[in-house]
Amino acid sequence: MNGHDGTNFEKILVCCGTCCLANNSMDIDSGLKERIQQAGLPLEVEPMVKATGCSGLCENGPIVRFLPDDLCYYKVKPGDVDEVFEKTVLNKQEIDRLMHREPEQRNRVRTREENSFYKKQFRIALRNTGEIDPFSIQDYMERGGYSAAKKALKMTPEEILTEIEGSGLRGRGGAGFPTGRKWRQCAGIGRYPKYTICNGDEGDPGAFMDRCILEGDPHSIIEGMLIGSLAIGANSGYLYIRNEYGLAVRTMEEAICQAREKGFLGKNIFGSGYEFHLQIVKGGGAFVCGESTALMASIEGNTGEPRAKYIRSVERGLWGQPTLLNNVETWANIPEIINRGGSWFSSIGTEKSKGTKVFSLVGKVKNNGLVEVPMGITLRELIFEIGGGIIGGRRFKAVQTGGPSGGCIPQELLDMKVDFDSLEAADSMMGSGGMIVMDERTCMVDTARYYINFLSEESCGKCVPCREGLRRMLEVLDGITEGKGSEEDLELLIWLGSMMKEAALCGLGKSAPNPVLSTIKYFRQEYLSHIRDQRCPAGICKKLTTFRILEEKCTGCGLCKKNCGVGAISGKPRLSHVIDEELCTRCGNCIDVCRFQAVEIG
Amino acid sequence: MKVIIDGLTCEAESGEYLLQIAKRNHINIPTLCHEEALAGLATCRICIVEVMDARQKAEERAFGQLNDDCGEKDDRKRKIVTACVYPVVAEIEVLTNSEKLRDMRKAVLTLLMARAPQSDAIGMLAKEYGVEQNHRWSSREDEKCILCGLCVAACDKMGTGAIATVNRGTTRTVSTPFEEPAESCIGCCSCASVCPSGAIPFTDLHGKRTIWNKEFELVSCSWCGEVIGTKEQLEYVGKRNGPSADVHGGEMLCEHCRAVREASRLKWVSQPGRTFA
Numbered sequence: 001m002n003g004h005d006g007t008n009f010e011k012i013l014v015c016c017g018t019c020c021l022a023n024n025s026m027d028i029d030s031g032l033k034e035r036i037q038q039a040g041l042p043l044e045v046e047p048m049v050k051a052t053g054c055s056g057l058c059e060n061g062p063i064v065r066f067l068p069d070d071l072c073y074y075k076v077k078p079g080d081v082d083e084v085f086e087k088t089v090l091n092k093q094e095i096d097r098l099m100h101r102e103p104e105q106r107n108r109v110r111t112r113e114e115n116s117f118y119k120k121q122f123r124i125a126l127r128n129t130g131e132i133d134p135f136s137i138q139d140y141m142e143r144g145g146y147s148a149a150k151k152a153l154k155m156t157p158e159e160i161l162t163e164i165e166g167s168g169l170r171g172r173g174g175a176g177f178p179t180g181r182k183w184r185q186c187a188g189i190g191r192y193p194k195y196t197i198c199n200g201d202e203g204d205p206g207a208f209m210d211r212c213i214l215e216g217d218p219h220s221i222i223e224g225m226l227i228g229s230l231a232i233g234a235n236s237g238y239l240y241i242r243n244e245y246g247l248a249v250r251t252m253e254e255a256i257c258q259a260r261e262k263g264f265l266g267k268n269i270f271g272s273g274y275e276f277h278l279q280i281v282k283g284g285g286a287f288v289c290g291e292s293t294a295l296m297a298s299i300e301g302n303t304g305e306p307r308a309k310y311i312r313s314v315e316r317g318l319w320g321q322p323t324l325l326n327n328v329e330t331w332a333n334i335p336e337i338i339n340r341g342g343s344w345f346s347s348i349g350t351e352k353s354k355g356t357k358v359f360s361l362v363g364k365v366k367n368n369g370l371v372e373v374p375m376g377i378t379l380r381e382l383i384f385e386i387g388g389g390i391i392g393g394r395r396f397k398a399v400q401t402g403g404p405s406g407g408c409i410p411q412e413l414l415d416m417k418v419d420f421d422s423l424e425a426a427d428s429m430m431g432s433g434g435m436i437v438m439d440e441r442t443c444m445v446d447t448a449r450y451y452i453n454f455l456s457e458e459s460c461g462k463c464v465p466c467r468e469g470l471r472r473m474l475e476v477l478d479g480i481t482e483g484k485g486s487e488e489d490l491e492l493l494i495w496l497g498s499m500m501k502e503a504a505l506c507g508l509g510k511s512a513p514n515p516v517l518s519t520i521k522y523f524r525q526e527y528l529s530h531i532r533d534q535r536c537p538a539g540i541c542k543k544l545t546t547f548r549i550l551e552e553k554c555t556g557c558g559l560c561k562k563n564c565g566v567g568a569i570s571g572k573p574r575l576s577h578v579i580d581e582e583l584c585t586r587c588g589n590c591i592d593v594c595r596f597q598a599v600e601i602g
Numbered sequence: 603m604k605v606i607i608d609g610l611t612c613e614a615e616s617g618e619y620l621l622q623i624a625k626r627n628h629i630n631i632p633t634l635c636h637e638e639a640l641a642g643l644a645t646c647r648i649c650i651v652e653v654m655d656a657r658q659k660a661e662e663r664a665f666g667q668l669n670d671d672c673g674e675k676d677d678r679k680r681k682i683v684t685a686c687v688y689p690v691v692a693e694i695e696v697l698t699n700s701e702k703l704r705d706m707r708k709a710v711l712t713l714l715m716a717r718a719p720q721s722d723a724i725g726m727l728a729k730e731y732g733v734e735q736n737h738r739w740s741s742r743e744d745e746k747c748i749l750c751g752l753c754v755a756a757c758d759k760m761g762t763g764a765i766a767t768v769n770r771g772t773t774r775t776v777s778t779p780f781e782e783p784a785e786s787c788i789g790c791c792s793c794a795s796v797c798p799s800g801a802i803p804f805t806d807l808h809g810k811r812t813i814w815n816k817e818f819e820l821v822s823c824s825w826c827g828e829v830i831g832t833k834e835q836l837e838y839v840g841k842r843n844g845p846s847a848d849v850h851g852g853e854m855l856c857e858h859c860r861a862v863r864e865a866s867r868l869k870w871v872s873q874p875g876r877t878f879a
Binding site for chain 2: 286288303307308310311455456457458459460461462463464465467468469470471472474475479495496499502503504505
């Protein structure tokens with residue numbers, strides 16, 4: 001395929017999302033810019049090099065794209081810059097080794113469309129991430145940015161509400177409350193001032209969809225909030241962003257400054273006389289501050305603890321005033337709905353879950369990254385087609401959806417459609433869209449223990465069911481993983497969990513037992529192995545695990561010996577090796593590296 | 603409007619809390635973290651009741667980053683709420699002592715019992731609900747505090763804010779700043795007097811009070827010798843309410859003796875024939 005006679009590249013996009021930045025993508029960006037400048041003008045069209053937000057396939061970053069030809073390079077290193085410039089930019093040649101190779105296929109693919117990771121995706125919330133320079137309002141406007149806000153200024157609040165209601169959009173933060181209904185409730189209350197809030201306190205382990213929108217397309221959130229404020233009659237809004245998201249905060253600050261300069265924020269928006277101010281509040285790192293009432297308490301300067309929600313935030317939220325709070329992804333969808341109409345949006349997705357959802361696909365799946373798919377796609381498609389299946393060809397075991405308080409979904413439910421209601425029916429939840437894929441080397445008891453431990457540290461500690469319940473659940477689970485469990489423990493966990501589900505004060509506490517209840521429901525056998533047989537089938541719980549090398553399978557290659565950190569494996573080359581149980585620390589390196597399945601979990 | 607509690611029809615104002623209505627109608631709902639003078643905290647979850655009304659359709663599912671309600675599809679499904687902070691705004695039916703509630707309270711009490719084995723308040727309720735101590739769980743033998751938060755609320759209400767909850771999650775405690783004697787503490791003992799399980803120790807000995815590692819001078823009534831409060835407390839009250847009328851010719855009187863003095867003064871004034879210079 002060398003010597004491909006492509007057109008001149010007008011744009012070169014270098015992904016500068018957080019993951020790619022960590023792999024020096026900034027050097028690639030500046031290196032290319034430098035080379036092109038130095039080269040003078042042997043080119044007909046000088047390509048523009050842009051640093052963009054995350055383009056999704058984080059596993060293979062940094063990603064460099066050439067437009068309009070859409071040639072994609074993956075895992076580009078700063079050392080490749082010279083070659084990319086010489087071969088591709090100057091001579092239009094493709095560099096084979098940097099192109100994507102489909103699993104199961106020999107040949108390399110050129111474009112993003114041909115890459116199966118992107119094939120089934122449909123981008124609404126992520127429409128601009130990875131396509132524009134987030135620090136440039138010009139880029140956003142070239143792609144139709146702020147046209148929805150202009151349109152909304154000419155509409156009545158009623159018309160905006162009808163459009164949002166008609167779209168069937170449901171809150172993307174987790175609970176899936178119909179956005180249009182929430183807006184209407186807030187608009188119907190005649191007390192002023194009112195506030196709009198964007199919840200960007202994404203705290204789930206392994207979830208990064210909000211971060212990528214904040215970093216890659218900040219203006220879509222500003223525009224969405226502006227439209228929401230028009231609909232309910234609010235003049236000021238708050239962006240609550242985790243302090244750990246340094247780049248997101250920086251990007252958002254810059255975006256607000258640029259929007260002010262352009263007159264899209266401030267006293268007289270587009271000359272309409274409408275006033276709207278936005279400011280950023282940084283979250284202090286408490287997971288519970290993602291819960292809306294705790295978030296508001298935090299903005300007010302109080303301890304971030306939830307309150308009972310018998311009076312809703314749309315009536316009495318921030319400082320006791322009517323408040324409209326939506327999650328980052330919800331806000332990012334709004335401009336598209338206003339531009340293209342609610343009926344267009346509701347034509348995507350399933351009957352009760354409209355539109356698309358961004359998932360962060362992480363764990364033991366080949367293509368780690370960010371995907372946006374229409375609601376109703378099956379888990380199988382998500383994990384095996386888009387995600388490329390399980391790393392190392394291991395067996396799929398479960399997928400954990402909805403963050404730390406979501407549930408684990410087993411293999412038999414892989415063909416389930418992913419939407420709010422079916423996930424709930426499977427004892428899990430949509431949550432904010434984290435998806436953690438687990439393989440056979442994952443112990444479900446240990447997984448439940450991990451999440452309960454996380455939640456017991458992150459619970460605010462205000463109410464008894466959550467604070468004390470999680471503490472005791474953790475004690476019981478610790479006992480089971482150490483071989484001190486009894487069968488009554490399972491009944492106790494279920495009893496405590498079902499009480500917590502209803503009696504806890506806020507959403508964190510009410511959903512906290514999910515990891516335990518769902519793993520007991522779908523993986524009871526594994527719990528029983530720990531309790532009755534004192535054995536951890538996955539070989540994770542150290543006290544219940546021994547590793548043995550099967551003589552008939554071991555080829556004596558010595559790979560396990562080389563990878564053993566404590567020198568517990570001995571054996572001569574080409575003869576069967578032996579593990580010394582006394583020295584073995586149960587780290588599992590040997591079983592993970594063995595290519596002959598010769599290591600057995602005892 | 604009407605509220606039906608355990609089959610009894612009660613009258614209620616819109617916005618009134620369920621617990622108030624129940625109390626007024628002599629329906630007993632157990633509470634631990636409730637105090638009339640302070641706003642409802644809803645931390646102990648003992649006063650949970652089942653509510654059924656038209657408001658609890660799916661839209662009642664709270665919203666935000668976290669899922670506040672796991673699947674409420676049945677309009678007639680009973681919802682668990684805490685009576686102390688649940689405002690009644692529509693006609694509803696309430697159950698305060700169903701099988702399900704008793705079982706849930708039992709679970710909550712089991713947890714509280716494991717936390718604070720020494721608390722009498724928990725002990726009494728535990729007996730009522732047939733809770734047994736789970737001996738496999740670790741707990742601090744001398745622990746009485748159930749972290750209901752009443753003490754902190756009372757201290758805030760006083761305007762002193764000398765104590766607060768510290769840390770979050772399972773390591774939460776109540777303490778003064780850095781566990782040192784708090785500058786703003788006035789030794790008024792509001793915290794100890796609202797504590798449902800007597801978990802805040804203090805001593806009144808030889809004219810001195812010790813609480814939260816701080817020592818205060820006690821002031822006694824000039825007439826009967828009853829302890830009125832600490833010097834800091836009376837100064838603080840004086841600062842907030844203007845010069846105190848209690849200090850009368852160098853006399854400090856307790857509430858009772860003050861009333862006696864006022865009564866005798868009035869009697870003295872209303873005697874006929876007396877003139878004032």
